[in-house]
Amino acid sequence: MKNTPPAVRSSKLPRPPSGVPTPHDALATAFTPAADDVACRAYLKHENHGLADGRDLADWLGAEAELIAEHHLAKL
Numbered sequence: 397m398k399n400t401p402p403a404v405r406s407s408k409l410p411r412p413p414s415g416v417p418t419p420h421d422a423l424a425t426a427f428t429p430a431a432d433d434v435a436c437r438a439y440l441k442h443e444n445h446g447l448a449d450g451r452d453l454a455d456w457l458g459a460e461a462e463l464i465a466e467h468h469l470a471k472l
Contacts, residue, residue, distance in 0.1 A: 440459075
């Protein structure tokens with residue numbers, strides 16, 4: 397702790413009241429969408445791409461990312 401700035405070492409840093417979630421807490425909360433939800437969204441993406449082959453992983457990951465983003469937006 398020799399090189400730690402005094403402000404970081406201080407125990408007098410402001411703290412939110414207990415039980416009050418902070419923005420960091422909301423982002424740190426892990427959320428994994430259900431596989432069925434991801435599969436449905438991925439299939440819709442597959443249809444929107446004209447049922448083209450070779451995009452299954454991209455559609456799955458895109459669907460998963462969209463569901464996670466929607467979950468985090470709903471929490472704000």
